[in-house]
Protein backbone atom coordinates (compact mmCIF):
# COMPACT_ATOMS: atom_id res chain seq x y z
CA UNK A 1 0.00 0.00 0.00
CA UNK A 2 1.09 3.59 -0.43
CA UNK A 3 3.40 4.38 2.46
CA UNK A 4 4.48 7.77 3.57
CA UNK A 5 7.98 8.45 2.33
CA UNK A 6 10.10 8.61 5.44
CA UNK A 7 13.59 7.96 4.17
CA UNK A 8 15.56 9.52 1.35
CA UNK A 9 14.95 7.50 -1.82
CA UNK A 10 17.85 5.58 -3.27
CA UNK A 11 18.99 5.76 -6.89
CA UNK A 12 19.72 8.70 -9.07
CA UNK A 13 17.08 10.89 -10.73
CA UNK A 14 17.07 10.44 -14.49
CA UNK A 15 17.16 14.15 -15.29
CA UNK A 16 15.84 16.00 -17.18
CA UNK A 17 12.57 14.07 -16.84
CA UNK A 18 9.92 15.66 -14.60
CA UNK A 19 9.45 14.33 -11.08
CA UNK A 20 6.21 12.69 -10.08
CA UNK A 21 4.66 14.15 -6.97
CA UNK A 22 4.18 11.42 -4.39
CA UNK A 23 0.92 11.41 -2.50
CA UNK A 24 -0.29 9.26 0.33
CA UNK A 25 -3.22 7.87 -1.65
CA UNK A 26 -4.89 8.31 -5.01
CA UNK A 27 -1.75 7.19 -6.72
CA UNK A 28 -0.08 3.83 -7.33
CA UNK A 29 3.66 4.22 -7.69
CA UNK A 30 4.99 1.45 -9.89
CA UNK A 31 8.59 0.30 -10.18
CA UNK A 32 9.26 -1.44 -13.47
CA UNK A 33 12.02 -4.04 -13.79
CA UNK A 34 13.14 -4.67 -17.39
CA UNK A 35 12.82 -2.23 -20.27
CA UNK A 36 12.56 -4.67 -23.19
CA UNK A 37 9.44 -5.63 -25.14
CA UNK A 38 7.18 -5.95 -22.11
CA UNK A 39 8.84 -3.03 -20.34
CA UNK A 40 7.63 -0.81 -23.16
CA UNK A 41 4.17 -2.40 -23.31
CA UNK A 42 3.70 -1.90 -19.56
CA UNK A 43 5.16 1.61 -19.45
CA UNK A 44 2.62 2.53 -22.10
CA UNK A 45 -0.20 0.92 -20.08
CA UNK A 46 0.87 2.76 -16.92
CA UNK A 47 0.71 6.06 -18.81
CA UNK A 48 -2.62 5.31 -20.51
CA UNK A 49 -4.66 3.59 -17.81
CA UNK A 50 -5.28 6.64 -15.63
CA UNK A 51 -6.29 8.78 -18.59
CA UNK A 52 -8.92 6.40 -19.93
CA UNK A 53 -10.14 4.61 -16.80
CA UNK A 54 -10.97 6.23 -13.49
CA UNK A 55 -10.19 4.29 -10.32
CA UNK A 56 -9.16 5.25 -6.81
CA UNK A 57 -5.48 5.07 -7.70
CA UNK A 58 -3.82 6.63 -10.70
CA UNK A 59 -0.78 4.58 -11.76
CA UNK A 60 2.53 6.35 -12.22
CA UNK A 61 5.81 5.02 -13.48
CA UNK A 62 7.93 5.94 -10.49
CA UNK A 63 11.17 4.09 -11.22
CA UNK A 64 12.61 1.74 -13.79
CA UNK A 65 15.41 -0.78 -13.44
CA UNK A 66 17.73 -2.24 -16.07
CA UNK A 67 21.31 -3.44 -15.85
CA UNK A 68 22.71 -1.00 -18.40
CA UNK A 69 22.72 2.50 -16.91
CA UNK A 70 22.84 4.23 -20.28
CA UNK A 71 19.91 2.27 -21.66
CA UNK A 72 17.80 2.53 -18.54
CA UNK A 73 18.28 6.31 -18.46
CA UNK A 74 17.29 6.51 -22.12
CA UNK A 75 14.16 4.49 -21.35
CA UNK A 76 13.34 6.63 -18.30
CA UNK A 77 13.68 9.81 -20.33
CA UNK A 78 11.46 8.44 -23.11
CA UNK A 79 8.74 7.38 -20.66
CA UNK A 80 8.95 10.34 -18.23
CA UNK A 81 10.08 8.14 -15.36
CA UNK A 82 11.78 10.11 -12.58
CA UNK A 83 14.05 7.45 -11.05
CA UNK A 84 16.34 4.74 -12.34
CA UNK A 85 18.06 1.79 -10.73
CA UNK A 86 20.55 -0.69 -12.14
CA UNK A 87 19.98 -3.38 -9.52
CA UNK A 88 16.44 -4.72 -9.12
CA UNK A 89 17.06 -5.32 -5.40
CA UNK A 90 17.41 -1.60 -4.89
CA UNK A 91 14.25 -0.91 -6.82
CA UNK A 92 12.24 -3.41 -4.77
CA UNK A 93 13.58 -1.87 -1.53
CA UNK A 94 12.64 1.72 -2.45
CA UNK A 95 10.25 3.45 -0.06
CA UNK A 96 8.55 5.38 -2.84
CA UNK A 97 7.27 2.28 -4.70
CA UNK A 98 3.89 0.66 -3.98
CA UNK A 99 3.95 -2.04 -6.66
CA UNK A 100 6.67 -3.79 -8.63
CA UNK A 101 6.13 -4.75 -12.25
CA UNK A 102 8.34 -7.71 -13.21
CA UNK A 103 9.21 -7.63 -16.93
CA UNK A 104 12.39 -9.70 -16.86
CA UNK A 105 13.02 -13.17 -18.30
CA UNK A 106 11.33 -16.10 -16.59
CA UNK A 107 14.24 -17.33 -14.46
CA UNK A 108 14.19 -14.15 -12.37
CA UNK A 109 10.46 -13.99 -11.59
CA UNK A 110 10.60 -16.05 -8.41
CA UNK A 111 13.53 -14.28 -6.77
CA UNK A 112 12.10 -10.85 -7.53
CA UNK A 113 8.59 -11.78 -6.42
CA UNK A 114 9.83 -13.19 -3.10
CA UNK A 115 11.82 -9.99 -2.53
CA UNK A 116 8.66 -7.98 -3.23
CA UNK A 117 6.83 -9.94 -0.55
CA UNK A 118 9.66 -9.23 1.90
CA UNK A 119 9.46 -5.51 1.13
CA UNK A 120 5.62 -5.48 1.17
CA UNK A 121 5.22 -4.46 -2.48
CA UNK A 122 2.24 -5.40 -4.60
CA UNK A 123 3.32 -7.53 -7.56
CA UNK A 124 2.49 -7.41 -11.23
CA UNK A 125 4.46 -10.26 -12.80
CA UNK A 126 4.91 -11.18 -16.43
CA UNK A 127 3.90 -14.63 -17.58
CA UNK A 128 4.72 -17.44 -17.26
CA UNK A 129 4.60 -17.11 -13.49
CA UNK A 130 7.81 -19.10 -13.05
CA UNK A 131 10.12 -21.69 -14.57
CA UNK A 132 7.88 -24.50 -13.31
CA UNK A 133 5.07 -25.40 -10.93
CA UNK A 134 7.41 -25.93 -7.97
CA UNK A 135 8.64 -22.34 -8.19
CA UNK A 136 5.14 -21.10 -8.94
CA UNK A 137 3.72 -22.85 -5.86
CA UNK A 138 6.38 -21.27 -3.61
CA UNK A 139 5.59 -17.83 -5.05
CA UNK A 140 1.85 -18.33 -4.67
CA UNK A 141 2.19 -19.48 -1.07
CA UNK A 142 4.35 -16.49 -0.18
CA UNK A 143 2.17 -13.89 -1.86
CA UNK A 144 -1.06 -15.31 -0.47
CA UNK A 145 0.38 -15.41 3.04
CA UNK A 146 1.40 -11.76 2.67
CA UNK A 147 -2.06 -10.68 1.53
CA UNK A 148 -0.47 -8.45 -1.10
CA UNK A 149 -2.44 -7.83 -4.31
CA UNK A 150 -0.89 -9.74 -7.21
CA UNK A 151 -1.43 -10.09 -10.93
CA UNK A 152 0.14 -12.11 -13.74
CA UNK A 153 0.09 -10.47 -17.15
CA UNK A 154 -1.91 -12.90 -19.23
CA UNK A 155 -3.04 -9.98 -21.31
CA UNK A 156 -5.05 -11.47 -24.16
CA UNK A 157 -8.12 -11.99 -22.01
CA UNK A 158 -8.48 -8.20 -21.71
CA UNK A 159 -9.15 -7.66 -25.40
CA UNK A 160 -12.81 -6.72 -25.85
CA UNK A 161 -13.61 -9.64 -28.18
CA UNK A 162 -11.97 -12.18 -25.85
CA UNK A 163 -13.77 -10.80 -22.79
CA UNK A 164 -17.02 -10.88 -24.75
CA UNK A 165 -16.38 -14.55 -25.55
CA UNK A 166 -15.86 -15.19 -21.84
CA UNK A 167 -19.09 -13.35 -20.97
CA UNK A 168 -21.13 -15.23 -23.57
CA UNK A 169 -19.85 -18.62 -22.39
CA UNK A 170 -20.38 -17.63 -18.73
CA UNK A 171 -24.02 -16.78 -19.51
CA UNK A 172 -24.57 -20.41 -20.50
CA UNK A 173 -25.78 -19.52 -24.01
CA UNK A 174 -23.58 -22.09 -25.69
CA UNK A 175 -25.23 -24.93 -23.75
CA UNK A 176 -23.05 -27.96 -23.24
CA UNK A 177 -19.52 -27.31 -24.43
CA UNK A 178 -18.03 -30.01 -26.64
CA UNK A 179 -14.81 -28.63 -28.08
CA UNK A 180 -12.11 -26.03 -27.48
CA UNK A 181 -9.21 -25.58 -29.90
CA UNK A 182 -6.42 -23.07 -29.92
CA UNK A 183 -3.15 -22.45 -31.63
CA UNK A 184 -0.32 -19.97 -31.43
CA UNK A 185 1.97 -20.06 -34.45
CA UNK A 186 5.21 -18.23 -35.20
CA UNK A 187 8.13 -18.76 -37.58
CA UNK A 188 11.09 -16.81 -36.16
CA UNK A 189 13.42 -19.66 -35.09
CA UNK A 190 13.57 -21.63 -38.34
CA UNK A 191 17.15 -20.54 -39.14
CA UNK A 192 19.75 -22.91 -37.68
CA UNK A 193 22.13 -19.93 -37.47
CA UNK A 194 20.08 -18.23 -34.77
CA UNK A 195 22.02 -18.42 -31.50
CA UNK A 196 20.50 -19.13 -28.09
CA UNK A 197 20.81 -16.99 -24.96
CA UNK A 198 21.12 -13.26 -24.34
CA UNK A 199 18.91 -10.33 -25.21
CA UNK A 200 15.87 -11.36 -27.17
CA UNK A 201 17.19 -14.93 -27.55
CA UNK A 202 16.89 -16.02 -23.93
CA UNK A 203 13.66 -17.73 -25.04
CA UNK A 204 15.78 -20.43 -26.71
CA UNK A 205 17.78 -21.11 -23.53
CA UNK A 206 15.89 -23.56 -21.31
CA UNK A 207 17.74 -22.46 -18.16
CA UNK A 208 16.32 -18.94 -18.55
CA UNK A 209 12.99 -19.66 -20.23
CA UNK A 210 12.03 -22.90 -18.46
CA UNK A 211 10.51 -24.26 -21.66
CA UNK A 212 9.97 -23.26 -25.26
CA UNK A 213 6.63 -22.64 -26.91
CA UNK A 214 4.80 -24.36 -24.04
CA UNK A 215 5.59 -21.71 -21.42
CA UNK A 216 5.96 -18.86 -23.88
CA UNK A 217 2.97 -19.21 -26.21
CA UNK A 218 0.75 -22.09 -25.13
CA UNK A 219 0.65 -20.60 -21.63
CA UNK A 220 -1.39 -17.74 -23.14
CA UNK A 221 -3.75 -20.18 -24.86
CA UNK A 222 -4.09 -22.18 -21.65
CA UNK A 223 -4.85 -19.08 -19.57
CA UNK A 224 -7.58 -17.97 -21.97
CA UNK A 225 -8.98 -21.50 -22.22
CA UNK A 226 -9.12 -22.00 -18.45
CA UNK A 227 -10.68 -18.59 -17.98
CA UNK A 228 -13.38 -19.21 -20.56
CA UNK A 229 -13.96 -22.96 -20.26
CA UNK A 230 -12.76 -23.93 -16.78
CA UNK A 231 -10.09 -26.27 -15.46
CA UNK A 232 -8.10 -28.69 -17.60
CA UNK A 233 -7.87 -32.09 -15.91
CA UNK A 234 -5.61 -34.19 -18.15
CA UNK A 235 -3.34 -33.81 -21.16
CA UNK A 236 -1.61 -35.95 -23.78
CA UNK A 237 1.21 -34.11 -25.56
CA UNK A 238 4.07 -34.30 -28.01
CA UNK A 239 6.90 -31.82 -28.46
CA UNK A 240 9.75 -31.48 -30.93
CA UNK A 241 13.07 -29.65 -30.96
CA UNK A 242 13.85 -29.31 -34.63
CA UNK A 243 17.29 -27.71 -34.26
CA UNK A 244 19.23 -29.75 -31.74
CA UNK A 245 22.24 -27.47 -31.18
CA UNK A 246 22.76 -23.74 -31.38
CA UNK A 247 25.64 -21.45 -30.53
CA UNK A 248 25.16 -19.96 -27.09
CA UNK A 249 25.81 -16.22 -27.01
CA UNK A 250 27.45 -16.50 -23.58
CA UNK A 251 30.11 -19.02 -24.60
CA UNK A 252 30.29 -18.74 -28.41
CA UNK A 253 30.14 -22.54 -28.58
CA UNK A 254 27.42 -24.90 -29.80
CA UNK A 255 25.25 -26.25 -27.00
CA UNK A 256 22.26 -28.60 -27.01
CA UNK A 257 18.89 -26.87 -27.39
CA UNK A 258 16.67 -27.99 -24.53
CA UNK A 259 13.50 -26.07 -25.23
CA UNK A 260 10.48 -27.36 -27.14
CA UNK A 261 10.37 -25.72 -30.58
CA UNK A 262 6.87 -27.05 -31.17
CA UNK A 263 4.19 -28.62 -29.02
CA UNK A 264 0.81 -30.14 -29.72
CA UNK A 265 -1.45 -31.51 -27.02
CA UNK A 266 -4.89 -32.91 -26.45
CA UNK A 267 -6.73 -32.03 -23.26
CA UNK A 268 -9.84 -32.83 -21.30
CA UNK A 269 -11.64 -30.10 -19.37
CA UNK A 270 -13.45 -30.63 -16.09
CA UNK A 271 -16.74 -29.75 -17.84
CA UNK A 272 -16.36 -32.80 -20.13
CA UNK A 273 -15.27 -30.94 -23.25
CA UNK A 274 -12.16 -31.91 -25.18
CA UNK A 275 -9.46 -29.72 -26.65
CA UNK A 276 -6.65 -29.50 -29.17
CA UNK A 277 -3.79 -27.03 -28.65
CA UNK A 278 -0.86 -26.42 -31.00
CA UNK A 279 2.07 -24.07 -30.93
CA UNK A 280 5.28 -23.78 -32.90
CA UNK A 281 7.94 -21.30 -33.96
CA UNK A 282 8.34 -23.21 -37.25
CA UNK A 283 5.07 -22.38 -39.05
CA UNK A 284 6.56 -20.50 -42.00
CA UNK A 285 4.50 -17.42 -42.76
CA UNK A 286 2.99 -17.01 -39.30
CA UNK A 287 4.34 -14.26 -37.02
CA UNK A 288 1.85 -14.40 -34.15
CA UNK A 289 -1.26 -16.27 -35.17
CA UNK A 290 -3.22 -16.88 -31.99
CA UNK A 291 -6.68 -18.30 -32.61
CA UNK A 292 -9.25 -20.11 -30.54
CA UNK A 293 -12.64 -21.64 -31.19
CA UNK A 294 -15.21 -23.05 -28.82
CA UNK A 295 -18.13 -25.21 -29.91
CA UNK A 296 -21.24 -25.66 -27.78
CA UNK A 297 -24.57 -27.34 -28.24
CA UNK A 298 -26.32 -24.14 -29.36
CA UNK A 299 -23.59 -21.73 -30.40
CA UNK A 300 -19.94 -21.50 -31.40
CA UNK A 301 -17.43 -18.67 -30.99
CA UNK A 302 -14.11 -18.06 -32.72
CA UNK A 303 -11.38 -15.44 -32.40
CA UNK A 304 -8.22 -14.56 -34.29
CA UNK A 305 -5.50 -12.24 -33.00
CA UNK A 306 -4.91 -10.93 -36.52
CA UNK A 307 -8.40 -9.47 -36.46
CA UNK A 308 -8.53 -8.92 -32.74
CA UNK A 309 -11.57 -6.64 -32.55
CA UNK A 310 -13.84 -9.29 -34.06
CA UNK A 311 -15.58 -12.20 -32.42
CA UNK A 312 -17.05 -14.76 -34.83
CA UNK A 313 -20.39 -16.02 -33.59
CA UNK A 314 -22.61 -18.84 -34.78
CA UNK A 315 -26.13 -19.17 -33.40
CA UNK A 316 -27.97 -22.36 -34.34
CA UNK A 317 -31.32 -20.90 -33.20
CA UNK A 318 -31.37 -18.47 -36.13
CA UNK A 319 -33.87 -19.46 -38.85
CA UNK A 320 -32.30 -22.01 -41.23
CA UNK A 321 -31.86 -19.93 -44.39
CA UNK A 322 -30.30 -17.01 -42.41
CA UNK A 323 -28.14 -19.19 -40.22
CA UNK A 324 -24.40 -18.72 -40.50
CA UNK A 325 -21.30 -17.32 -38.88
CA UNK A 326 -21.59 -13.66 -38.05
CA UNK A 327 -18.85 -11.28 -37.12
CA UNK A 328 -19.20 -9.01 -34.10
CA UNK A 329 -16.95 -5.96 -34.33
CA UNK A 330 -16.35 -5.36 -30.61
CA UNK A 331 -15.88 -1.60 -30.77
CA UNK A 332 -19.29 -0.40 -29.66
CA UNK A 333 -20.00 1.29 -26.35
CA UNK A 334 -21.58 -1.81 -24.87
CA UNK A 335 -18.61 -4.06 -25.64
CA UNK A 336 -16.13 -4.72 -22.83
CA UNK A 337 -13.70 -1.80 -22.32
CA UNK A 338 -14.52 -0.27 -25.74
CA UNK A 339 -16.74 2.50 -24.36
CA UNK A 340 -13.77 4.01 -22.51
CA UNK A 341 -11.93 4.68 -25.76
CA UNK A 342 -13.07 6.05 -29.11
CA UNK A 343 -16.38 6.37 -30.93
CA UNK A 344 -18.05 3.11 -32.05
CA UNK A 345 -16.39 1.39 -34.99
CA UNK A 346 -12.86 2.57 -34.31
CA UNK A 347 -10.36 -0.15 -33.49
CA UNK A 348 -8.29 -1.02 -30.47
CA UNK A 349 -4.98 -2.88 -30.62
CA UNK A 350 -2.61 -5.22 -28.81
CA UNK A 351 -1.38 -2.52 -26.43
CA UNK A 352 -4.88 -1.92 -25.06
CA UNK A 353 -4.90 -5.41 -23.54
CA UNK A 354 -2.24 -4.26 -21.06
CA UNK A 355 -4.10 -1.03 -20.27
CA UNK A 356 -7.23 -3.04 -19.51
CA UNK A 357 -5.30 -5.55 -17.38
CA UNK A 358 -3.85 -2.74 -15.30
CA UNK A 359 -7.30 -1.16 -15.02
CA UNK A 360 -8.72 -4.41 -13.63
CA UNK A 361 -5.91 -4.53 -11.08
CA UNK A 362 -6.54 -0.92 -10.00
CA UNK A 363 -10.26 -1.55 -9.83
CA UNK A 364 -9.70 -4.50 -7.52
CA UNK A 365 -7.75 -2.26 -5.13
CA UNK A 366 -10.93 -0.20 -4.78
CA UNK A 367 -13.05 -3.30 -4.12
CA UNK A 368 -10.72 -5.97 -2.76
CA UNK A 369 -13.56 -8.38 -1.94
CA UNK A 370 -15.14 -8.36 -5.42
CA UNK A 371 -14.30 -11.15 -7.87
CA UNK A 372 -11.24 -10.34 -9.98
CA UNK A 373 -11.25 -10.29 -13.74
CA UNK A 374 -7.49 -10.69 -13.90
CA UNK A 375 -5.30 -13.73 -13.35
CA UNK A 376 -3.59 -13.68 -9.97
CA UNK A 377 -0.70 -15.89 -8.92
CA UNK A 378 -3.03 -18.76 -8.06
CA UNK A 379 -4.70 -18.77 -11.47
CA UNK A 380 -1.30 -18.49 -13.15
CA UNK A 381 -0.09 -21.40 -11.00
CA UNK A 382 -2.94 -23.46 -12.45
CA UNK A 383 -1.71 -22.59 -15.94
CA UNK A 384 1.85 -23.45 -14.89
CA UNK A 385 0.66 -26.88 -13.71
CA UNK A 386 -0.95 -27.48 -17.11
CA UNK A 387 2.35 -26.53 -18.82
CA UNK A 388 4.27 -28.89 -16.53
CA UNK A 389 1.80 -31.71 -17.26
CA UNK A 390 2.12 -31.08 -21.02
CA UNK A 391 5.92 -31.29 -20.86
CA UNK A 392 5.78 -34.40 -18.68
CA UNK A 393 3.36 -36.07 -21.05
CA UNK A 394 5.63 -35.29 -24.01
CA UNK A 395 8.63 -36.72 -22.13
CA UNK A 396 6.91 -39.90 -21.03
CA UNK A 397 4.58 -40.52 -23.95
CA UNK A 398 1.68 -40.93 -21.52
CA UNK A 399 -1.41 -38.98 -20.56
CA UNK A 400 -0.85 -36.92 -17.42
CA UNK A 401 -3.34 -35.79 -14.80
CA UNK A 402 -2.98 -32.07 -14.16
CA UNK A 403 -2.23 -30.90 -10.61
CA UNK A 404 -4.92 -28.38 -9.64
CA UNK A 405 -3.78 -25.10 -8.11
Ligand SMILES: NC(=O)c1ccc[n+]([C@@H]2O[C@H](COP(=O)([O-])OP(=O)(O)OC[C@H]3O[C@@H](n4cnc5c(N)ncnc54)[C@H](O)[C@@H]3O)[C@@H](O)[C@H]2O)c1
Pocket residue numbers: 033034035036037038039065066067087088102103104105106108126127128153154155199200201216
Ligand atom coordinates in the same frame (compact mmCIF):
# COMPACT_ATOMS: atom_id res chain seq x y z
N1 LIG B 1 2.22 -10.95 -21.90
C1 LIG B 1 2.81 -11.12 -23.08
O1 LIG B 1 2.17 -11.14 -24.11
C2 LIG B 1 4.31 -11.25 -23.14
C3 LIG B 1 4.98 -10.97 -24.33
C4 LIG B 1 6.36 -11.04 -24.33
C5 LIG B 1 7.05 -11.41 -23.20
N2 LIG B 1 6.36 -11.72 -22.06
C6 LIG B 1 7.09 -12.09 -20.82
O2 LIG B 1 7.70 -10.90 -20.31
C7 LIG B 1 8.96 -11.20 -19.74
C8 LIG B 1 10.02 -10.36 -20.45
O3 LIG B 1 9.99 -10.64 -21.83
P1 LIG B 1 10.43 -9.55 -22.93
O4 LIG B 1 9.93 -10.04 -24.23
O5 LIG B 1 10.08 -8.21 -22.48
O6 LIG B 1 12.00 -9.76 -22.86
P2 LIG B 1 13.12 -8.75 -23.35
O7 LIG B 1 14.34 -9.60 -23.57
O8 LIG B 1 12.61 -7.89 -24.45
O9 LIG B 1 13.32 -7.82 -22.08
C9 LIG B 1 13.80 -8.34 -20.87
C10 LIG B 1 14.32 -7.18 -20.06
O10 LIG B 1 14.75 -7.67 -18.79
C11 LIG B 1 16.01 -7.06 -18.49
N3 LIG B 1 16.69 -7.91 -17.51
C12 LIG B 1 17.10 -9.17 -17.63
N4 LIG B 1 17.67 -9.57 -16.48
C13 LIG B 1 17.60 -8.52 -15.63
C14 LIG B 1 18.02 -8.30 -14.30
N5 LIG B 1 18.64 -9.26 -13.61
N6 LIG B 1 17.80 -7.10 -13.75
C15 LIG B 1 17.18 -6.12 -14.42
N7 LIG B 1 16.75 -6.27 -15.70
C16 LIG B 1 16.98 -7.45 -16.29
C17 LIG B 1 16.70 -6.99 -19.83
O11 LIG B 1 17.77 -6.08 -19.82
C18 LIG B 1 15.53 -6.49 -20.68
O12 LIG B 1 15.36 -5.10 -20.54
C19 LIG B 1 9.14 -12.70 -19.89
O13 LIG B 1 8.74 -13.34 -18.72
C20 LIG B 1 8.21 -13.07 -21.03
O14 LIG B 1 7.75 -14.40 -20.98
C21 LIG B 1 5.01 -11.63 -22.03
